[in-house]
Amino acid sequence: MGYQKTAEDILDGVGGKENVNAVWHCATRLRFKLNDTNAADTQKIQNIDGVITVVNSAGQYQVVVGNSVGRVYDELTALPGMASHVSPNTESASVKEKGTFNPISQLMDFVSAVFTPFLGALAGAGILKGLLALIITLNWISTDSGPYKVWNAASDAIFYFLPMFLAFTAAKKLKVNQFVAVSLAGALIHPSLVEIVSNSQTIDFFGISIVPITYTASVFPILLSIWGLSYLEPLLNKFFPESLRNMLTPLVSLVIMLPLTLAVIGPVGTKISDLFAWLLLAIYGFSPLLAGLILGAFHQSIVIFGVHWALITLMINNVANHGYDQWLPIVCAAVLSQAGAAFGVFLKSKDPKIKGLSGSAAITAIFGITEPAIYGVTLKLKRPFYCAMIAAGIGGAVIGSFEVHASTFTFPSLLALPTYLGQGFLGEVIGLMIAFFGAVILTFFFGVPKKAETLPTQVDVNLNEVMVPADGQIVALNQVSDEVFASEAMGKGAGIIPINGLVTAPVNGIVNSVYKTGHAIGIISDSGIELLIHIGINTVKLKGQFFKPLVKENDRIIIGDKIVEFDLEQIKAAGYDPTVMVVVTNSYQYDQVQVNLDNSNSKQLLQVQPKDPNQTTS
Structure with missing residues (x-):
């Protein structure tokens, strides 16, 4: 894959650098903040080699690339004019994305931007914590040994000092002084305050009694504090002269914000996190089995919309406040079920492209990165996604009924075991096995569509042939009753007077457009032939009545796949000519487009002859 070419095509597809407000990436996605999302050509981007899909959610235009996202990002940010757009925090306060303000999307965008920069370190530290727990359980080392103390410090640091990490990224996102923000977070977990908390003492702040709270590993208090700082700092910058601003604004910010955080913001943030935790515990307390069933089945669905960030925040708070979390083990079932569904597709499909994508997606999903499996395989084929939901729901119910707990936060995967x-560890193992192998079995037997099972090269021998898509009498295109088609202005081709209401795929390729009215389908063959299949003359006026498309944009099709059903008799009764027209819309790229008017012994409709690459034109 040419990463530079992929990056150039993506940038062109999102509307050029002028439309990019900011860009960053996570484990699998390029995340854009666009000035105008309507200027992006989603269909064009989805057809780029190396792009799995596009998701417009949580205030971000997300291009899912997969494991090579880092290389594509490097090439993208190296393009001329892109250096100033390389983080989600370069968004100018005067530039707002067009469209209706959506507070939920804005919140998800903020939480995503805050956590994304250090997700890798957070996951790595969590896995190390889990491995240490396993080593201690096996009595390989003791908690008093030097290696344990060193590795425990390495695994514990990012959680203990989490407010400082969050302060830095939140300040960057909200465009306030990052070092003031980190100083504020550091003060919340300063040894002197920690000692006061441990001794259950209060602080007398000019007559105001402040009850210190433990803020190590907390999330909500520091985020609210930096949000407050984002309003205070601009006011101070306006008040102080420029010559003194760099010194006095940080000074006054710390003087005001730390006591305000200790007295008001911190307790409020703690109450918010406690309230969310209480709500989830109430659901869990009512029925751990039911909670596991619901979360297991629907977790990957909420990942699609980016809403899982709110749950991640709560999981981290649970570990910080209670020393464990009961949701992470259930979510792990949802993750492994996507891996199982992708592996089921790998086992069943004979299509080399689908097989290769599903195999690699299954491996990455096992290690916690499910986007390639979801967007590239299970969601695209639909039925595997439903199979994964069923398996994850059952596995999650088992895990919930055993009341399994996670001792620390790390992203759910096999490594998090x-x-x-x-x-309840035995229940976790059983639940994960049900989720993974259940998804494999369900997908293998029920989840793979026939077109994904078969091998396209067994059908298409000549890539320059277009087969007959409908039963009936073949006529020359210039004989059809539509002047535009008959003039061949749209391209050369043929017409078919149908005898039934079914259109099948005439080539192996990709559906690149499905008209809303269902009367026309655009296809690009594997060899680059661009086809328009138009059912009837002026049938657009039927507004979709009597037409039933069986495919959608970006679907992979092979010769003989059913792509449209239509009610032939009803169309005739409505007074419309039902002639099916097949047009090669890029005819100019070929020397000839020959029509096989007598196909009594052949299913071939058109034969295209590529131009001689050595031929020159005057």
Whole structure:
């Protein structure tokens, strides 16, 4: 794959650098903040080699690339004019994305931007914690040994000092002084305040009694504090002269914000996190089995919309406040079910492209990165996604009924298994096996559409042939009753007077457009032939009545696949000519487009002859 070419095509597809407000990436996606999302050509981007799909969610235009996202990002940000757009925090306060303000999308965008920069370090530290728990359980080392103390410090640091990490990224996102923000977070977990908390003492702040709270590993208090700082700092910058601003604004910010955070913001943030935790515990307390069933089945659905960030925040808070979290083990079932569904597609499909994509997606999903599996395989084929939901729901119900706990936060994957040691661990193993192997079995037997099972090269021998898509009498295109088609202005081709209401795929390729009215389908063959199949003359006026498309944009099709059903008799009764027209819209790229008017012994409709690459034109 040419990463530079992919990056150039993506940038062109999103509307050029002028339309890019900011760009960053996570494990699998390029995340854009666009000035105008309507200027992006989603269909064009989805057809780029190396792009899995496009998701417009949570205030971000997300291009799912997969494991090579880092290389594509490097090439993208190296393009001329892109250096100033390389983080989600370069968004100018005066530039707002066009469209209706959506507070939920804005919140998800903020939480995503805050956590994304250090997700890798957070996941790595969580896995290390789990491995240490496993090593201790196996009595390989003791908690008093030097290696344990060193590795425990390495695994614990990012969680203990989490407010400082969050302060830095939140300040960057909200465009306030990052070092003031980190100083504020550092003060919340300063040893002197920690000691006061441990001794259950209060602080007398000019007559105001402040009850310190433990803020190590907390999330909501520092985020609210930096949000407050984002309003205070601009006011101070306006008040102080420029010559003194760099010194006095940080000074006054710390003087005001730390006591305000200790007295008001911190307790409020803690109450918010406690309230969310209480709501989830209430659901879990009512029925752990039911909670596991619901979360297991629907977790990957909420990932699609980016809403899972709110749940991640709560999981981290649970570990910080209670020393464990009961949701992470259930979510792990949802992750492994996507891996199982992708593996089921790999086992069943004979299409080399689908087989290769599903195999690699299954491996990455096992290690916690499910986007390639979801967007590239299970969601695209639909039925595997439903199979994964069923398996994850059953597996999650088992895990919930065993009341499994995670001892620390790490992103759910097979590597996270040691973090579930302890209460109900056997139930976790059983639940994960049900989720993975259940998804494999369900997908293998029920989840793979016929067109994904078969091998396209067994059908298409000549890539320059277009087969007959409908039964009936073949006529020359210049004989049809539509002047535009008959003039061959749209391209050369043929007409078919149908005898039934079914259109099948005439080539192996990709559906690149499905008209809303269902009367026309655009296809690009594997050899680059661009086809328009138009059912009837002026049938657009039927507004979709009597037409039933059986495919959607970006679907992979092979010769003989059913792509449209239509009610032939009803169309005739409505007074319309039902002639099916097949047009090669890029005819100019070929020397000849020959029509096989007598196909009594052949299913070939058109034969295209590529131009001689050595031929010159005057």
